[in-house]
Amino acid sequence: MSAVLKSSNGKMQINMQSCRTFAEIKDQLEEQLKTAGDFWLGGGVSIETGHKVLSSKQLEEIQTILSGHGLHLQTNDSEASTGFESSGHDPSLFEQLPYYEDTALICKSLRSGQKIFTEGNVVILGDVNPGAEVVAGGNILVMGSLRGMVHAGVFGDDAALVAAYRLSPTQLRIASHITRPPDGELIVVQCPELARIRGGKVCIEKLKI
Amino acid sequence: MKSRVLVVTSGKGGVGKTTTTANLGTALAMMGKKVVLLDTDIGLRNLDVVLGLENRIVFDIVDVVNAKCKLKQALIRDKRFEGLCLLPAAQTKDKSAVTPHQMKNLTNELRSDFDYILVDCPAGIEQGFRNAIAGADDAIVVATPEVSSVRDADRIIGLLEAAGLNKSRLIINRLRSKMVKRGDMMNIEDILDILSIDLLGVVPEDEVIVISTNRGEPAVMENASRAGAAYRRIARRVTGEEVPMFNLDDSNNILDRFKKLLKLAR
Ligand SMILES: Nc1ncnc2c1ncn2[C@@H]1O[C@H](COP(=O)(O)OP(=O)(O)OP(=O)(O)O)[C@@H](O)[C@H]1O
Numbered sequence: 001m002s003a004v005l006k007s008s009n010g011k012m013q014i015n016m017q018s019c020r021t022f023a024e025i026k027d028q029l030e031e032q033l034k035t036a037g038d039f040w041l042g043g044g045v046s047i048e049t050g051h052k053v054l055s056s057k058q059l060e061e062i063q064t065i066l067s068g069h070g071l072h073l074q075t076n077d078s079e080a081s082t083g084f085e086s087s088g089h090d091p092s093l094f095e096q097l098p099y100y101e102d103t104a105l106i107c108k109s110l111r112s113g114q115k116i117f118t119e120g121n122v123v124i125l126g127d128v129n130p131g132a133e134v135v136a137g138g139n140i141l142v143m144g145s146l147r148g149m150v151h152a153g154v155f156g157d158d159a160a161l162v163a164a165y166r167l168s169p170t171q172l173r174i175a176s177h178i179t180r181p182p183d184g185e186l187i188v189v190q191c192p193e194l195a196r197i198r199g200g201k202v203c204i205e206k207l208k209i
Numbered sequence: 210m211k212s213r214v215l216v217v218t219s220g221k222g223g224v225g226k227t228t229t230t231a232n233l234g235t236a237l238a239m240m241g242k243k244v245v246l247l248d249t250d251i252g253l254r255n256l257d258v259v260l261g262l263e264n265r266i267v268f269d270i271v272d273v274v275n276a277k278c279k280l281k282q283a284l285i286r287d288k289r290f291e292g293l294c295l296l297p298a299a300q301t302k303d304k305s306a307v308t309p310h311q312m313k314n315l316t317n318e319l320r321s322d323f324d325y326i327l328v329d330c331p332a333g334i335e336q337g338f339r340n341a342i343a344g345a346d347d348a349i350v351v352a353t354p355e356v357s358s359v360r361d362a363d364r365i366i367g368l369l370e371a372a373g374l375n376k377s378r379l380i381i382n383r384l385r386s387k388m389v390k391r392g393d394m395m396n397i398e399d400i401l402d403i404l405s406i407d408l409l410g411v412v413p414e415d416e417v418i419v420i421s422t423n424r425g426e427p428a429v430m431e432n433a434s435r436a437g438a439a440y441r442r443i444a445r446r447v448t449g450e451e452v453p454m455f456n457l458d459d460s461n462n463i464l465d466r467f468k469k470l471l472k473l474a475r
């Protein structure tokens with residue numbers, strides 16, 4: 001495994017591709033900084049995210065580790081890790097997903113009264129029926145019809161997404177935001193959709209993959 | 210023939226479990242099958258009333274599991290149809306008077322004498338439900354075209370799956386085609402879309418059901434009854450015969466919709 005923290009041309013970088021999970025990255029980083037002592041003291045560190053996207057909470061966690069060893073996160077680079085617009089191309093769903101360690105794969109439909117909870121992402125290969133609940137620390141992807149209740153980013157991650165082949169939930173929550181379909185209006189959308197927070201509100205948009 | 214234990218269940222009360230058990234059982238007996246109907250709605254028994262057998266009850270299901278009598282003594286033979294029997298529920302006890310384990314033994318004991326063992330399940334998801342499904346090979350889920358009934362059916366199907374009953378089939382009861390046409394009632398497609406299980410049949414709203422229930426003669430005995438005809442077709446499907454879904458209406462386009470449905474339900 002290559003090192004998490006590298007320095008090239010006098011610049012220090014955290015390479016997100018070096019580990020599989022965020023927990024590993026944190027462990028490795030801590031380890032490397034410990035062995036380095038105060039060799040890098042006072043330096044700024046940027047993050048090379050590759051195709052992974054970090055949530056603001058995860059950025060914060062990295063910041064905490066760095067400052068514990070007298071280092072700081074270089075903010076201009078951390079912006080780039082969440083702002084893909086700057087790179088010029090139309091971002092695909094997978095590039096926009098905030099990064100979570102575990103993904104649970106559910107290979108059945110959830111019926112009324114059934115509930116799923118995961119700390120990371122959840123992908124459901126089936127429907128989520130009215131009366132069923134999906135709660136996840138990370139993102140929620142439903143490959144069928146989402147008609148029940150979902151809560152993405154339940155630990156407070158505003159960047160978490162909910163995507164579904166057919167998105168018509170009874171109620172949809174992201175972090176501390178709660179929405180429901182407008183009363184009395186029957187909107188029939190025949191394409192996959194995506195829900196996320198934009199400008200402090202839950203927005204529904206067409207899903208581009 | 211290998212005997213089948215089929216539980217008739219719904220979650221929501223009053224959607225037609227007892228009506229279905231009585232009519233399906235009678236229709237199967239009319240086809241020459243040996244059928245026993247088990248009323249597990251202890252405390253609220255009424256399958257005996259619907260069948261017109263109330264005045265012949267001596268022993269009941271609780272007496273049988275507590276060995277107060279022999280199973281054969283408690284079975285009531287329906288004189289109208291050879292091969293149709295009823296094991297009535299107790300009226301003065303409650304649902305905890307029987308355990309799932311006892312139910313399983315009971316249905317297994319009945320297998321040797323009957324082709325079909327139909328279990329009429331009480332409403333709800335508590336002990337009565339667990340008793341009723343304990344010995345079952347398959348489930349028949351009854352729902353009416355209402356959001357609340359479909360929601361409860363969905364919950365029940367989930368619980369059945371969790372109990373290892375994965376091939377539940379659906380009967381949609383009390384459909385009113387005029388209301389569906391006006392868009393005032395859920396249509397069959399919407400229901401199947403949510404429940405995604407095989408459709409066993411659709412029974413129309415029919416006042417003959419009410420009349421025949423009061424008289425103690427299941428509607429399948431009434432040739433002119435549309436609901437009775439629907440139950441007779443359902444009985445043939447239960448025996449494994451391929452019976453096309455009938456149009457409840459006379460227009461072709463409904464027939465086409467059913468064809469599409471059948472494909473969808475596969
Ligand atoms: N297709 C139908 N057309 C008209 N009335 C019907 C039909 N099916 C059932 N009913 C009526 O609905 C009422 C409830 O039916 P039934 O007793 O079979 O329901 P149930 O599910 O067994 O109820 P419970 O949950 O109380 O056991 C009865 O009065 C019955 O006559």
Ligand SMILES: [Mg+2]
Nearest residue numbers: 226227250331
């Ligand atoms: Mg009943």
